[in-house]
Amino acid sequence: MREENPHLIAVEASVKHLPKLPGVYIMKDAQGEVIYVGKAKSLRDRVRTYFSGGDGRYSIQYILARIATLEKIVTENEQQAFALESDLIKKFKPRYNIRLKDDKAYLHVRIDENVAWPRLELVRRIDNDGAKYFGPYTFSYELRTLLEVIKKVVPLRTCTDTVFYNRQRPCLEYQIKRCAGPCCIEIDRDDYMEWVDQAVSVLEGNTKPLVTALKREMDRASAELRFEDAGVYRDRIDILENFSTRHQYVTSIGENRDVFALYREETLVALTVLQVRNGRIIGSQNFSFSEAAMPDEALMESVLWQYYDSSREVPEEILLPFEVEGMKTLRGALKERRGRALQLVVPKRGIKFRLLGLAELNAKEHFISTFHAEARYQSVAQDLATLCRLTQMPRRIECVDISNFQGGSIVGALVCFYDGRPSKNDYRRYNISQQGKPDDFGAIYEVVLRRLQSGVEKDNLPDLLVIDGGKGQLAKALEARDELGIALDIISLAKMKTQNAEHQSDQVEKSPERIFLEGESEAHPLAPDAQTTHFMQTLRDEVHRFVITFHRKKRTQVSHRSVLDEIPGVGRERKGRLLKEFGSVSAMKDVPVEEIARVGRMTKALAQKIVDAVSHDSD
Template identity: 50%
Template sequence: MEQGALSELKQKAALLPSKPGVYIMKNAQGKVIYVGKAKDIRKRVKSYFTSRDSRVQIGGLLSSLSSIDTIVTENEEQAFVLESDLIKKFKPKYNIRLKDDKAFLCVRIDLNAEWPRLELVRRTENDGAEYYGPYVYSGELYTLMELIKSVVPLRTCSDSVLYNRHRPCLEYEIKRCCAPCCRKVEREEYLRWIKTAQKLLEGKTSEVLRDLKSQMELASSEMRYEQAAVLRDRIDFLKNFTAGREIVTHGGESRDAIAVYREGSLAAATVLQVRNGRIQKAQNFALENVVGYDWEVVESIVAQYYGRVTSLPEEALLPCECENAEIILSRIKERFPDASFSLLSPKRGIKRRLVNIAKLNAEQHFKESFEADSLVSQLGALMKERFSLSQAPRRVECVDISNLQGSDTVASVVVFQDGAPEKKSYRRYRLEGQVGQPDDFESIREVMRQRVKEGGGDLPDLFVIDGGKGQLGAAMEILEKAKVEIDIIALAKEKRFFCNSKAKGVIKPERVYIPSSSHPLELKKGDIVYNFLVQLRDEAHRFAISYHRRRRSKRVFASLLDTVPGIGEVRKRRLIKAFGSVKEMRKASPTDLAKAGRMPLSIAERLSETLLGSK
C-alpha cells in the first residue's frame, strides 16, 4: 500500500464509531480479506496503524487493504454472532478457518428405525438420528467399531438385505450378529445393546464393563454357561482395548484441552480429547494468515470447533484467558441447552499438564504441516528471483492450445495453488474462430482475452504460456490492452535438431521466456523449478488434448451418421448416447444398432455398411 493511501485510511479510522460492532476490511477489488469484532470499533481499527503493533502478519494485511466498512451492534454478543456469520459468508483470507482435507467420519444411529445400526457417514444432518464424532483418525474409528461388534452383536447389513433375508448369515453363526432379519432376538434386548454401543462411543467403558460383569454373573448363577463364556470373552476384549490408553486423571472426567503453537502468521492448534479419564485422540488444525492476538486465535478456534461437534465434554481447558469467554459459552449452550459445560484456563496442576500435552501436539503438527509449505516458499522465492517476477507466486495458471491442422481448436487453463493442482478451478475453451486456420498466436490472444474478462479478483499471481517468444508476446498484448498487471512467462519444450542423418542432433533444453529479456533462460533438469514447471505444462497439455479428442470424436461420429439416409437428429442422438464413439458402433451388429436407434433393420444395415467402409 502506498503511504498516501495508508494515511487516508488512518484518517478514516479516526472517524469510525466508538461503539461495539464489526469491521470489514477489503482489498482494491472489493473482496473481503478480514472481518473483526470489537467493543470499540474506532479503537480497534486505529491499533492496526500504530507502530506499537509489531506483528509481522499485519504488514501483509495492510499491504492489501483498500477500504474499511463497519456494522454497529447493540452489544458485544451481537457483534460476536455477526462476525461469525460474515466469516462463514465471505471466507476472508486473513481470518482463521479450521480447514480439514476432507469431512471426517461420524457414526450415525437412527433410533427411530425398527432395528437401528451403526453407520459411518461424513456429514451430519438434522434427521432425528444420533451422531457421534467427528473422528479424525479413521483407523481409530474402525478399531472402535470392531470393539463394539465384539461386545454387542448388532446388525451391520443394509435395510434392503435385512428385510429380504430368510435365514441368518455367517455373522450370526460366529456370534457377531443377533440376526434381527430372522427375528432371533427381541427388539427390547436389541435396543439395550444399542445403548451399550452408545456408551462405548461416548467413552463410558467402565459402565459397560460393570453391566457385562453383572450379566455374566447372572448367566453363571442360572447355569447358562455358554452365554456366560461369551460375556467373559467380551469383557476381556473390552479390558484389552482400554488397557493401552494412558490414564491422565483418576476421576473419570471428560474434558478437552486446547492449545496453539504459533510462529508469525502461521499456527497449529490441537484439541486433545480426554474421555473417562483417558486420552482418546488429538484433533489437529493448521492455520494460515493469522493476524489476531493469541487470545483471539483461541476464541476463534473454540467458537468454530464447538459450533460443529455433536456432543460436549464436561469442560474445555484453554491456554489463556479470553475476553469473550462468556459470550462464546452462551453460544455453545444455545446448541446444547441441557449440557453442563465450562471454559477454564488452568494455571497449574493436572489440568495445566493436559494443556501442555496439547501444546506439544500442536508444535509437532506445526512442523509436519509447514515443512511442505517451506518447499512451496522456496519454489516461489526461486521463481521470483530467476524470472524477475514482482512477487513469489502461489497461484499459477498454465495456458495450452490443442488442435489438429486447425480443426477443433481448444484451449485449457490449469491451476496450481501452492505447488499442487486445484482441479476444481480448471477451465477449457472452444476457439470457434480457428476452424481450418491453425494460428497459435491468435489462439493465445483469444484465450487470454476470455480469461482476463472472467478474471475479476480470481486472476493468478503468474501466467505460464505453453510456447515460445511469439506466444508470450501475444499473451502480453492482451494483458497490456486490459491494463492488467500480472507476471507472465512462456515455457518452451525441449527440442532435438538433426544436422544430418549420422549426427545425434543438438538438444535445446526446456526454456523459459520472460518479458524483460530477448534470450530464453534454460532450465536445469531435476531442480525444483524445472520439476514444477514441467508438471504444470504436462498437466495443461493432458487436459487440453483430452478435451480436443472428445470434441473431435463427437464431430466425426456425427458427420458419419449424417451420410446415412433415414437417420435424422433424433436417431443420431439416440445412437451417440448408446455407443459414444464410432469404434464402439462398429462392433455392434445391425440388430443392436436398430434397437439403440429405434429404427428399421434396413436402415441399421446401411449404417453398419457405412461404418465398416469408413475404416
C-alpha cells in the same frame, strides 16, 4: 494514512454516529468487498480504537489503508454478536480475519439418529444437519480399525440409502452376522437403536456398557445351551477388551475435555486441539495461521467460537493455556450451545497441566512441519522467480493440463499450489466445448481463457500460470491472456525427452525437463537435482493425475450412455427400472408398448417413443 486512503476521513467521521450497543461492524473496500468483520460490546467504543491508536494489531494499518465504508448490525447481547460475527466470517471470508479452516485430510464419523435405520458414515466435512459427528481422526488407519471393531460387535447396516431401499434379499454382511439385515428382515427398531447407542459409546471411547451387555447375552445363551451364539458373544467381548487395552487412559476418572494450545513465532501461529473422551485421547486437530497479527488472547477467542460453531460436540471441560478475551461471554455462549454447564479452565498443575503441555508440544511440532516447509518453499519461489524472470515472487501457482483419447471426451484440469502446498479447494475441471478431433492447442486456449475470466471476476488470479506442454501450448495460453488484456506470468513445462544416441542406436539419451518463457524461442533446461525442478515435477505430476482421473470418469460416463439417455422424459430412475426388467436396450425392441409403459410407469406415448428409438438404433 489519510493521504493514501481518500475514504478514511469520512469513515472516521461516521464512527461518532455508531450506538454504544453490542453488535457487529463490517468494513468494506472501495469495490464493496468485505475486508474485516468484528464484534463489540459497544460498537462506537470498539471501532473508535481503530482510529485512535488503541488497537495495536499489525494488520490495522492495512485495514485502514483499504477501508471505504463501514456498516453495522446491532444485536441484543454479546452472545448474539459472537454468533453473527462467526456467520459473517464464513459467508464473506474477509482477508484480515482469522479463519479456522478444517483440513480435508481429517475424517469424521457421522451417525444420523433421526432416520429409521442409522448407519456409521465416513465424512470429511461437518454439516449442521442434526446428525452426530465424532472426530476428527488424524490417521485414517486408526479410524478404520475402530470402525472394523464396531462392525464385528454391533450389527448395524453399512450400505448406502440407495442400496438399502432397493435391496430384495440380505447381503453377505448379514450372512456373516455383521448386519441385522433391516433392509429385508423384520427386526425391532428399539433393539436396533440400542445397538446404535452401543456404537456411539464405543466412538466416545467407552466400551464398558457394550462389554457388560455382551457378557449378559453370552451367559443367557450358555444357559439356554445356545453355545454357538455364546461363542459369537465371547469373540466380540475379546475384540472390545483388546481394543480397550490398546488405548491408555490419561485420567483416572474418565472426563470429556478438549485441550487447546498454540505456538507462535511473530505472526506465524500453529494451534492444536487434543480431544479427550472418557479419559482417553481419541484424536487431535491442527490449524495454522500465517498472518496472525492479533494478540494470542484475541486469536484464541476467535478460534474457540469458530471451532464450536458447527455440529462439533462441546465437552464438559475446555482447557486453555491462558485467559481469553470475553471469557464470561464465551462461556455463556458455549453453555447455551451445549445445553448444560461447562468449564473453561486454565490449569496450573496436575494431570490437566500435563495435558496442556502435551497439546503445546503437538502445536510446536505442527509449527515446525508447516512453517519450516513454507520457509523451504520461499527458496524455491526465489529460484523460480529468478529463473523465469517473473514479475513477483509466486505464492499461488496454478498448472493446466489437457487429456483426450482420439479426440473424444476432451477435458482440461487445473491444480493450485499455495506456498508450495496443494490447495485442493481451488482445483478445477473443464469440459472442452470442441469435441471430435484432438486439438490440445484449442483446448489450452479455452481452459486458460475461462480460468482467467473467472479470476478477473473473483479477483483470485494466480501469481504464476504453468502450462503442461511446449512452445505451441504456451503461445495459445498467452493468446488467451492477451485477449483479456491482463498482466500475468505464464510459462510452459515440457517433459523430459528421450532419443537414441547419435552413433550408438542401443543407447538412449535423456534431455532434461525444460521450461519455455514468453518471447523466447529456446527452452531453458532444468537442473535434474535442483529443488525447483522437484517442485515443478510435483506440480506437473499432480495436474496429470487430476486430469487423467477426470478423463477416465468422463469416458466411463460416455460408455454407459444409451439411446434411452436421448429420450426426453426418461430419467435415471426409469432407465434403471427398464434395464433391470429387460436386461438391455436391444432386448426392448420386441417388447410390447404396454409392457414397457407398465414397467417404466409411463404413458403409452412415451413407451412408443422408446420402442421407436430402440428399433431405429438396432437397424
